[in-house]
Amino acid sequence: MQESIIDINAICHTFSDGYIGIKNISVSISKGEFIILAGKNGSGKTTLLRHLNGLLLPDSGIIFVNGQDVSKHLIQTRKTVGMVFQDADTQIVGDTVFDEVAFGLENLKVKRAKINEKVTLILENLNLLHLKDRSPSTLSGGEKRKLAIAGILVMDPEVIMFDEPFSNLDYPGTLQVLSTIIKLNRSGHTIIIATHDVETIICEATRIIIMEKGLIKEDGEPDRIVKYLESYGVKEPCSSKFGLGLQPWLT
Amino acid sequence: MAHVTPFTYRQGQSLLHLLDVRCKFFIICIVSMSLLSAHLPACFFYFLMLLFFFKKSGLNIFATLNSIKYFILLLFFVFIARALTVKGDIIFSFYGISITGQGLNEGFLVAFKFFLVMLTGLLFSTTTQPSSVKSAVQWFLKPIPFVPEKRVAVMISLSLSFMPVILKQAKEISDAQKARCADLQKNPVKKIIRLVLPLLKKTFLSADSLVLAMESRCYSDDRTDPEFLPSGKEIPFLIGSFIISLSLVWL
Amino acid sequence: MNSSKQLRMTVYTSLFVAFIAIGAFIAIPVGPVPIVLQNMFVLLAAIILGPVWGLSCVAIYLLIGLAGLPVFAGGTSGIGKLFGPTGGYLLGYLPAVFVTAGISKGLGKKMSSDVIAMLIGSLIIYAAGVPWLKVVTSMTYEKALAVGMYPFLIGDALKIIAAAFIAKTLRPVIKL
Ligand SMILES: Nc1ncnc2c1ncn2[C@@H]1O[C@H](COP(=O)(O)OP(=O)(O)O)[C@@H](O)[C@H]1O
Ligand SMILES: [Mg+2]
Numbered sequence: 001m002q003e004s005i006i007d008i009n010a011i012c013h014t015f016s017d018g019y020i021g022i023k024n025i026s027v028s029i030s031k032g033e034f035i036i037l038a039g040k041n042g043s044g045k046t047t048l049l050r051h052l053n054g055l056l057l058p059d060s061g062i063i064f065v066n067g068q069d070v071s072k073h074l075i076q077t078r079k080t081v082g083m084v085f086q087d088a089d090t091q092i093v094g095d096t097v098f099d100e101v102a103f104g105l106e107n108l109k110v111k112r113a114k115i116n117e118k119v120t121l122i123l124e125n126l127n128l129l130h131l132k133d134r135s136p137s138t139l140s141g142g143e144k145r146k147l148a149i150a151g152i153l154v155m156d157p158e159v160i161m162f163d164e165p166f167s168n169l170d171y172p173g174t175l176q177v178l179s180t181i182i183k184l185n186r187s188g189h190t191i192i193i194a195t196h197d198v199e200t201i202i203c204e205a206t207r208i209i210i211m212e213k214g215l216i217k218e219d220g221e222p223d224r225i226v227k228y229l230e231s232y233g234v235k236e237p238c239s240s241k242f243g244l245g246l247q248p249w250l251t
Numbered sequence: 252m253a254h255v256t257p258f259t260y261r262q263g264q265s266l267l268h269l270l271d272v273r274c275k276f277f278i279i280c281i282v283s284m285s286l287l288s289a290h291l292p293a294c295f296f297y298f299l300m301l302l303f304f305f306k307k308s309g310l311n312i313f314a315t316l317n318s319i320k321y322f323i324l325l326l327f328f329v330f331i332a333r334a335l336t337v338k339g340d341i342i343f344s345f346y347g348i349s350i351t352g353q354g355l356n357e358g359f360l361v362a363f364k365f366f367l368v369m370l371t372g373l374l375f376s377t378t379t380q381p382s383s384v385k386s387a388v389q390w391f392l393k394p395i396p397f398v399p400e401k402r403v404a405v406m407i408s409l410s411l412s413f414m415p416v417i418l419k420q421a422k423e424i425s426d427a428q429k430a431r432c433a434d435l436q437k438n439p440v441k442k443i444i445r446l447v448l449p450l451l452k453k454t455f456l457s458a459d460s461l462v463l464a465m466e467s468r469c470y471s472d473d474r475t476d477p478e479f480l481p482s483g484k485e486i487p488f489l490i491g492s493f494i495i496s497l498s499l500v501w502l
Numbered sequence: 503m504n505s506s507k508q509l510r511m512t513v514y515t516s517l518f519v520a521f522i523a524i525g526a527f528i529a530i531p532v533g534p535v536p537i538v539l540q541n542m543f544v545l546l547a548a549i550i551l552g553p554v555w556g557l558s559c560v561a562i563y564l565l566i567g568l569a570g571l572p573v574f575a576g577g578t579s580g581i582g583k584l585f586g587p588t589g590g591y592l593l594g595y596l597p598a599v600f601v602t603a604g605i606s607k608g609l610g611k612k613m614s615s616d617v618i619a620m621l622i623g624s625l626i627i628y629a630a631g632v633p634w635l636k637v638v639t640s641m642t643y644e645k646a647l648a649v650g651m652y653p654f655l656i657g658d659a660l661k662i663i664a665a666a667f668i669a670k671t672l673r674p675v676i677k678l
Contacts, residue, residue, distance in 0.1 A: 055463050075469055083467045090457035091464035095382045095411045104468040106475040115475060133262070133380070137415035151468065276569070283581045322578055322586070329587055332639040361638075365586050372580025376570040388569050402512060407566055409516035410523070417524050439537065442530050443664035447539065448671060451521075451546075455676050458513045462506075470509060 002030035005159060005190055006052060006081070011061030013047060021047040022058070023214040029192070031158070034185045034204055036222075037194040039211035040233035045194035046086070048211065049161045052192070053081040066158075079108075082152035086163040088144035089137075097123070097139070097147055098132040104155045122154045126180060142173025146180055159190040166200055174200060178249070198229065199237040203248040210234070222246060260380055265308040267378040269482040272387040278492040279375055283368045285496035291356075293502035294363055297495070301370050308378050315373055322369060326362040333358030381411055386477035402472050409461070417454055424449050511551070514676070515559045518547040522563045522595075523573035540575070541627060542661040544595045545620045548602035549611070549669050550678070556603040560595045567592070590634025591627055598626040611673070613666050620662045 006029040013022040021044050029035065037045050050056040051063060054074045063070040070077045085091045094100030098119060105115045123129040126146050131139065136147055145165060152160060162181065166174050182204055185191045193201060198208070208225040210218040210232050217232060218225050223246065229236045239247035262268075267275070286297065305312045316323065339353030376384075385407045392400035425446060428434075436442055525540035548556040563573065564584065572579045574592065584592060602623030609615030628651050636646035 050463070053467050055467055078467050078469050083464075085460060085464050087457070087460060089416055090460045092412050093405070093408060093461070093465060093468075095385070095408050096380070099382050099408070107469040107471045109471075109473060109475055112475055112478045116478075135415075137412065155468070279570075279581070319578055321575075322583070325587055329639045332641050332645075336640050336642075365582055368582035369578065369580065369586070370582075372570055372578075372582050376572055376579055379570065381571055384566070384569050384571055388565060403562060403565075406512060406516040406519065406562055409513060410519035410562070410566070411571070413517050413520035414524055417520055421524075421528065439530065439660050440664045440667075443537070443539070443542075443661065444667055446528075446530065447542075447664070448668050451668065451672055452675055454517060454521075455514070455672070458517045459510075462510050462513050465509060465513070466506065 002032065004028045005031045005066060007064040008051075009062050009064070011051060011058035011063060013051065013056060013058050021214055022051070024061070025214075025216055026061075027209065027216065027219070029159075029190065031190055032185075032188060033190050034206045035190075035192045036198055036201060036205045036208045037192060037211060038196065038198050038208055038229065038232070038234045039194075040196055043211040043232075044214040045211055046163055047214070049083060049163055049192065049194055052159075052161060053078050053083050055083075079155050080157055081159040081161065082155060082157035083161045084145070084148050084152055084163065084165060086167060088141070088148050091148055091151075092136045092144075095135060096132065097128060097134050097136055100136050100147060101150045101154050104151060108155070118154055122150050126150050126153075140173065141169050142176040145169065145173065145177050149177075149180060149184075153184075157189070159192065160184060161192045161194070163194050164196070165193060166195065166197065196234055198234060200249045202226065202237055202240075203246045261310065261377050263309055263378065265378065266482075266484060267304060267308045267374065269484075270488060271479055271481040271485050272379055272383040273390055273479060274481070274485040274488060275375055275379060276387050276391065278488065279371055281496045282371060282492055282499070285499040286364055286367055286371075289364070289499040290502060291360055291363075293499045294360070294367060296502070297367060297499060298363075298370075300495070301367065301374065304374055308374070310374075310377055315370070315377070319369060319373065323366070326365055329365070330358040330362040333361060382408070383479075385411075386479065389477060390479070399472060401474055404477070405472075405474075413454070413458075416457060417450065420453050421446070421450055424453075511555050511678075514678075515547075515551055515555045515562075518543065518551060518559045519563045519566075522547065522560070523566075526573070526575040537657040537661065538575075539661070541591075541595075541624065541658070542665050544599055544627075545602055545623050545662070546665050546669060548599040548623060549606040549616050549619060549665075550672065550676075551603070552607055552678075553600050553603040556599045557596065560599045564592060564596070587635055587638045588631070589638075591631035593634075594627040594630025597630070598623040601626055613670050616666045616669055617662055620665060624658050624662065 008025055008027045010024055010026050011022055012024055014020050025048065037048065039045050047056065051058060054070045054077050057071050065077045065080050068076060092100055093103045101119045101122060102115050105118065120129065123132055126149065128143065128146060128150060131143065136144065139147060165177055165181065169177060178200060181191060185204065202222050205222050208220065208222050209216055210225065210228065212232050218228050226236060226240050226246065237246065239245065302312060334350050334354040335348060337351055337354035337357050339351035341349045342352050343350060385404050388407065389400045389404035392398050392403060428445060433445060436445065521543040522540060525543040526538065528539045529536040530539065544560060547559045551559055567574045567579045568581065568584050570579050574583045583589065602619045605619035605622060606616050609619065632646050632650045635650045636643060
C-alpha cells in the first residue's frame, strides 16, 4: 500500500438552496495515482474536487491533505493540491502569458528573481516560452489549457486536479493537453481528472471512481470498472465495447 | 463590434519601447503641461519631433491618425466654434455670423495643442505593454495613503482580461439573436435588455469562477512587487524632455 | 467584510470597469443617434456595486485611461482626452456614480428608487460635461446644451428604464 496524500472522511455538503451536493463520501488517494472521476453532468464531480483544495468546506466530515486538516490549512492545501478549472478563459488573471503564470507565486510573495527563474523554467517545459509576451486571450484552446496548467505547476503542487480538461478542445489541443498530463503523472504528480467522457484517458488511469447524485457508486481498477460505466450514464470506450480491451488513445 | 481592438500596443525593440515606463509617464506629464502654455512655432517644432519618434519606433503615422479620426473631427469642431465666437478683426461675415482672425488663430492653436497631447499619449500607448502600464500605475499610487495600490494593479489586470471575453460573448449573443430574427424587435428598451442582460449574466458567472480560480491560487493583496527594467537611457531622456518642456514654454 | 466576499467584490468591480470601457464601443442602432451604452454601465455599476466599490470602479476606469490604455471612446486615452472637450462627462462619472449608488442604497434598492437615483446621476454627468464643453469650445450655453445634452436625453431615458429592469433581474442572480 502506497502512502496516502488525501484522506476524505465521511464528508457531506448541502448548498445554500438546500440541494445536497455530496452525500457521505469517504475516499483515500495515494501518491502517484492517476484517477478518473467519472459521472454524468450534475453528479457532483466538480463539487467534490472543490472540497479537495478548500474552495468548498464540508458541512460534516473532515478532509486531510498530507495529514493536515484542510479547513485549518487553506494556503498550504492550495499549494499542495492545484486545480485546473473547466473553462480556461475564465481563470486567466494576467495580461501576458508570463504574468499569468507568475500570479500564484506573487500571491505567495516569492522574490522576483526566483519568480522569473521558475516561470521561465515551467514555460520552457510546457513549450510555451515563445508565447511569453502574448496576451492570453489570443492563444489557441490547447495553449490556453496548457497555460492554466503552467499557472498551477509553478506552485509545485503534489496533486493536480483537472475539471473536464478536454471539453471544447479540438484534436491537436486534446493531444497537447493529454501528453502534458501524462508527463506530469510520470514525473510523480498525483492526477485527478473529473470528466463525463473517459475515452481519451482511460488507458493511462490507475483507478476510476464513478459518482452519481453526490455518491460514490464504483471505485476500482479501469479494467473492472469500465463495464459499469454506461449504467451510470458515461459512455464506454469503443475499444472496450468491441471486446478489444482498453486501447491507448494517444498512439 | 468586431473591429474593436482595445489595445493599441505594438511589439517592438525601439528606444521608446525599452525606456523605463515610469520615465515615460513622467516625461508625458511635464511635456503635456508645458504644451498648454506653448505658442504656435513651438508646437510645430514639437510636432516635427513627434513625427521623428513615430518613425523611429516603426509606427505608421497615418494608421495612427486614422485610429483617432473621431477625435480629430471633434477638434475640428472646436476650431470652428472658436473661430465663430472669439471677438476681433472680422475677416468675413454673412447672415450675422462672423469669422475673426483672432478666432481662427486661437481656434487652431487650441485644437492643435489637444491634437499634440493626444498624439503624445498614442506614442506612449503604442510603445508600452499594458502590463507595464499597470506596474507603473501601482508604483505611482504607492505613496498615496488609503489607496491599496496592489489591489488596484490586480483589478487593472482583471479588467483588461475581461474585455476580450466580454466582446467575444457580446458577439455570440448578438449572432444568436440575429439567427432568431431579433432584428425585427423595434422597442429600443427591449433591444438593450436583450443584449445586455444575457451578457451581464454570463460574464458574472465567469467572474464567479474567476474568484474561485484566484482563491485556489492563493490570492492575497500582499504580493510581490512588479519589477522595472531600465534601459540605461532614462537620464538623457529626462534631461532632453526638460529642455523641450522649457523651450515649449519660452519659445 | 471577510476576504472571500472582498475578493468577489474586487472581481465584480473589475468586471464593471471592463463593461464601462467596452460600453464606449457598444452602440445600439435606434433612430439617427445610435445609443451608446457607456453611461448606462456607469449607472448600473452604481446601483449594483454600491457607493464605495462603484466609486473605485469609475476611478480605476479613468485611471487606466489617463495612464494611456485606450479605453476612452474612439479607442483613445490619455490626458488629451480626459481634459479634452468631452472630458467633463468622463470626470462627471465620479460624482454621478457615488450619488446614484447612495440614493439607490438609501431608498432601498427598489425599481422606482433605482430610476430616481439614475435620473439624478445622469443629470450630474451633464452638469459636469456641458459647462466643460462650453469652456473648452467657448460656445454659448444654449449651443453647448444643444450639442452636448438635448440630443441624448431620449436615449438616456430609454437606457435608465432598461437599466432598472436589468438591475432587478441581476441582483438575485449575483446575490450581493
Ligand atoms: N452553488 C450551488 N448551489 C446549488 N446547487 C449547486 C451549486 N453548485 C452545484 N450545484 C448542484 O450540485 C449538483 C452537482 O454539481 P457539479 O458538482 O457541478 O456536477 P458535475 O461537475 O458532476 O457536473 C448539480 O445538480 C448542481 O446543480
Ligand atoms: Mg462539473
